[in-house]
Amino acid sequence: MTQPLHQLKESPSQTAGPYVHIGLTPNALGIPGIYPEDLGLSPIREGAKGERITITGHVRDGAGMILRDALIESWQADAAGLFNSPSETRGKADPNVIGWARILADFDSGDWSLTTVKPGAVTLPQGGTMAPHIALWIVARGVNIGLQTRIYFEDEGEANAACPVLARIEHKARIPTLLAKKTGPGQYRFDIVLQGDDETVFFDL
Amino acid sequence: MSDAPLTGPLIGRDRLWHPPAYTPGYKTSVTRAPSRALVAMGSTLSEETGPAFGRDMLGLNDNNLIINFTGQPAIGERIIMHGRVLDENARPVPGVLIEIWHANAGGRYRHKKDGYLAPLDPNFGGCGRTVSNADGAYEFLTIRPGAYPWPNGVNHWRPMHIHISVFGHGFGQRLITQMYFEGDPLIARCPIVNTIPSQAAIDALVAPLDMNASIPMDCLAYKFDIVLRGRRQTFFENRREGM
Ligand SMILES: [Fe+3]
Numbered sequence: 001m002t003q004p005l006h007q008l009k010e011s012p013s014q015t016a017g018p019y020v021h022i023g024l025t026p027n028a029l030g031i032p033g034i035y036p037e038d039l040g041l042s043p044i045r046e047g048a049k050g051e052r053i054t055i056t057g058h059v060r061d062g063a064g065m066i067l068r069d070a071l072i073e074s075w076q077a078d079a080a081g082l083f084n085s086p087s088e089t090r091g092k093a094d095p096n097v098i099g100w101a102r103i104l105a106d107f108d109s110g111d112w113s114l115t116t117v118k119p120g121a122v123t124l125p126q127g128g129t130m131a132p133h134i135a136l137w138i139v140a141r142g143v144n145i146g147l148q149t150r151i152y153f154e155d156e157g158e159a160n161a162a163c164p165v166l167a168r169i170e171h172k173a174r175i176p177t178l179l180a181k182k183t184g185p186g187q188y189r190f191d192i193v194l195q196g197d198d199e200t201v202f203f204d205l
Numbered sequence: 206m207s208d209a210p211l212t213g214p215l216i217g218r219d220r221l222w223h224p225p226a227y228t229p230g231y232k233t234s235v236t237r238a239p240s241r242a243l244v245a246m247g248s249t250l251s252e253e254t255g256p257a258f259g260r261d262m263l264g265l266n267d268n269n270l271i272i273n274f275t276g277q278p279a280i281g282e283r284i285i286m287h288g289r290v291l292d293e294n295a296r297p298v299p300g301v302l303i304e305i306w307h308a309n310a311g312g313r314y315r316h317k318k319d320g321y322l323a324p325l326d327p328n329f330g331g332c333g334r335t336v337s338n339a340d341g342a343y344e345f346l347t348i349r350p351g352a353y354p355w356p357n358g359v360n361h362w363r364p365m366h367i368h369i370s371v372f373g374h375g376f377g378q379r380l381i382t383q384m385y386f387e388g389d390p391l392i393a394r395c396p397i398v399n400t401i402p403s404q405a406a407i408d409a410l411v412a413p414l415d416m417n418a419s420i421p422m423d424c425l426a427y428k429f430d431i432v433l434r435g436r437r438q439t440f441f442e443n444r445r446e447g448m
Contacts, residue, residue, distance in 0.1 A: 008432045012406040013223045014383040019314045023306030023332045034330045062236040075376040085254035087211045100256040135251040137379045142233030144224035168246045204243035205252045
């Protein structure tokens with residue numbers, strides 16, 4: 001016999017199901033009156049420092065169908081690369097960059113968009129610098145455990161080349177699936193493909 | 206302090222404990238499951254940090270689904286759902302945002318896509334939220350949701366369940382799961398439950414009846430503890446190369 005470790009297992013994940021919006025964004029779904037407003041409406045407040053950008057995209061399945069029930073959450077650093085979080089120890093983030101948002105696919109078209117400030121590169125305490133990125137967590141009916149991916153930016157070539165997370169991707173040809181394409185000043189396109197030849201890289205971080 | 210630490214690397218997810226992405230018994234997963242291996246590495250600051258949720262953001266009845274929609278009571282068996290949020294090192298996690306949603310007592314959701322013949326309850330909205338306290342404890346007052354049929358197979362029914370979204374201190378702890386009720390014979394027959402590989406992991410989502418927390422002549426209680434990814438001890442994290 002050995003001493004017990006007194007450790008627990010993480011609660012197993014279950015799909016968010018088709019009605020996740022009842023729980024997380026009831027106002028957007030048309031169930032007003034329970035909460036004054038939905039949480040995560042915007043990752044920034046008036047006065048946030050940095051370049052305003054809008055990223056637009058959709059989530060597509062292995063059959064090429066666009067998901068209209070996907071819910072995405074985003075989490076990012078401010079323009080200086082600091083997180084507005086009690087867990088941030090490197091400095092004080094811009095108080096107007098909340099950093100977190102809930103992004104809904106349009107119930108009819110499946111298009112989603114995120115307006116935010118472009119995040120700065122994140123220098124890690126243990127060394128190395130992550131290129132500017134926005135972490136995503138994607139849930140939907142049929143998704144058994146939330147999918148983790150990241151939006152990087154195609155116009156950050158040098159930073160991307162030095163990013164220790166991108167460097168973990170063995171199949172270099174898949175890296176472009178994580179790069180938001182610039183479509184105009186402050187405008188980017190980022191489609192998420194759940195399955196297939198152009199499948200987005202998903203992480204276990 | 207027994208509180209879970211706010212900083213440090215997250216313990217890696219045990220992907221063999223969670224449901225895999227591709228589970229043909231749950232048909233919608235077939236085209237929505239990534240087919241490539243996940244790219245793995247230790248957590249980074251992007252997963253170790255997250256927004257703060259304070260109890261001050263909560264409305265008075267946010268965790269009372271019986272009255273939070275119209276102020277008039279929803280129909281159904283009144284229950285308390287309560288428990289603690291712990292991490293994998295069994296430390297309580299305070300400040301966790303817990304959001305729940307579920308069907309009404311007849312098994313019907315307030316959603317235009319739900320055409321089940323059970324009627325809507327005009328006084329049941331279907332969602333609630335709270336933030337765990339300093340001991341990691343949380344509670345909801347609600348009605349017990351009904352089982353409902355769904356078109357996955359010819360005669361497939363979901364067991365009574367409450368959907369739960371949990372947001373700890375790190376974005377990498379983000380989790381959605383479901384709570385089931387002790388003794389429900391539909392649990393073992395449910396294709397979504399059965400996406401979970403082991404009976405031990407399924408059991409972790411089945412809330413026991415908790416008579417000690419029930420209120421006489423008022424409501425029954427079910428206890429549901431939630432476990433989030435923990436953080437590794439970091440005594441040796443700052444060692445120099447080669448030491
Ligand atoms: Fe459900």
